[in-house]
Amino acid sequence: DTGVSQNPRHKITKRGQNVTFRCDPISEHNRLYWYRQTLGQGPEFLTYFQNEAQLEKSRLLSDRFSAERPKGSFSTLEIQRTEQGDSAMYLCASSLALPPKNEQFFGPGTRLTVL
Amino acid sequence: GESVGLHLPTLSVQEGDNSIINCAYSNSASDYFIWYKQESGKGPQFIIDIRSNMDKRQGQRVTVLLNKTVKHLSLQIAATQPGDSAVYFCAEKGASGSRLTFGEGTQLTVNP
Numbered sequence: 001d002t003g004v005s006q007n008p009r010h011k012i013t014k015r016g017q018n019v020t021f022r023c024d025p026i027s028e029h030n031r032l033y034w035y036r037q038t039l040g041q042g043p044e045f046l047t048y049f050q051n052e053a054q055l056e057k058s059r060l061l062s063d064r065f066s067a068e069r070p071k072g073s074f075s076t077l078e079i080q081r082t083e084q085g086d087s088a089m090y091l092c093a094s095s096l097a098l099p100p101k102n103e104q105f106f107g108p109g110t111r112l113t114v115l
Numbered sequence: 116g117e118s119v120g121l122h123l124p125t126l127s128v129q130e131g132d133n134s135i136i137n138c139a140y141s142n143s144a145s146d147y148f149i150w151y152k153q154e155s156g157k158g159p160q161f162i163i164d165i166r167s168n169m170d171k172r173q174g175q176r177v178t179v180l181l182n183k184t185v186k187h188l189s190l191q192i193a194a195t196q197p198g199d200s201a202v203y204f205c206a207e208k209g210a211s212g213s214r215l216t217f218g219e220g221t222q223l224t225v226n227p
Contacts, residue, residue, distance in 0.1 A: 004158075031213065042204045042217025043159065056214060091158050103149060104215060106158035 002026060004107035006092050012113045013082055020078045021110045025094030032075050033093040033104060034067055036060065043091050043106075049075060050097055082114045127224045134195045136221045138188040138205035145207040149215065150179060150190045152201045159204060162190070192223075200225045 005024045013019050025032045031050050035043035046065070047057045051072040061067075064082075069075040079086055089111050093104040128134050140148070146167040151159035165172045165179045165188075172179050178191040188205050202222050206215040 006158075033214070035215075040219070042206070042219055043215070045214035045216070048213055056212065058214070093158075103161055103164050105161055106151075108158045 004092055004094050004105055006090075006107040006110050008110055009108060010111050010113075012115065014115050015082060015084060017082055018078065018080045019082055019112060020076050021090055021092075021112075022074060022076050023092030023094075023107060024074045025092070026105060027073075028096070029094035029105075030072070030097050031095045031102070031104075032069055033095070034075070034077050035091040035093065035106075037089040037091055037109070038087075046077075079112075082112075084114045087112055087114045124219065125222045125224070127226060128195050130195060130197060130225055130227050132195055134190075134192040134199070134223060134225075136190045136192075136203050136205075136223065138190075138218055140186050140188065140205075140207050142207065142209060142216075143183075143186065144209055147208040148179070148181060148188050149206045149208075150177075150188075151204045151206060151217075152199075153204065153220070154201045162203075195223075195225050197225045197227055199223060 007022045033048040034046040037043040045058050046061050047067050049069040064080045067077045089109040091106050091109045093106045095102045095104045149164040150162040152162050153159045163174045163177050163179050165181050176193045180189045202220040204217050204220045206217045208215055
């Protein structure tokens with residue numbers, strides 16, 4: 001399978017714990033995005049990388065959230081001191097940087113439940 | 116600010132009929148639009164995209180129409196099948212950025 005992969009698919013944690021999610025993009029894609037989706041809503045942009053550089057962060061990305069893409073391939077999203085409001089589906093997408101082929105392809109997501 | 120919205124949160128059609136899902140956007144500077152299909156428990160799946168210099172683009176059984184005058188986007192699905200049942204989102208991207216802004220989605224139900 002050469003699509004975007006995410007691990008774990010599901011994560012249940014207690015409030016106050018830290019969690020980390022991983023995303024492996026499509027191999028030739030140099031852009032990687034993180035989105036968050038709550039039930040019944042469309043995905044909301046969190047942040048994106050071009051290669052190793054984190055180029056944009058949303059206001060949704062509080063200081064408890066940190067994302068990295070150290071080698072320009074896979075990325076991790078860490079949430080510290082989780083809160084119940086962090087419960088959501090965390091989606092990763094990847095794309096090429098330049099048009100015309102810069103459509104974003106999404107992974108299956110990591111569903112986080114904070115108890 | 117930028118926003119993308121969808122008309123009709125739900126749409127129910129008979130198998131074999133054509134479906135039309137609509138989307139209105141507010142950012143006249145948006146230059147790229149995408150339709151995604153999302154099945155329960157899965158990530159959004161790319162269906163078709165269109166750039167602002169086009170009015171129409173066709174794929175396999177799907178057509179996207181863009182009306183920049185009224186800032187309206189539609190997705191037409193021909194001969195709708197039960198496997199088309201899902202939530203459909205439109206998304207837009209501004210000319211200066213990379214983030215996608217999504218609408219709230221339309222739940223399409225195809226009745227056999």
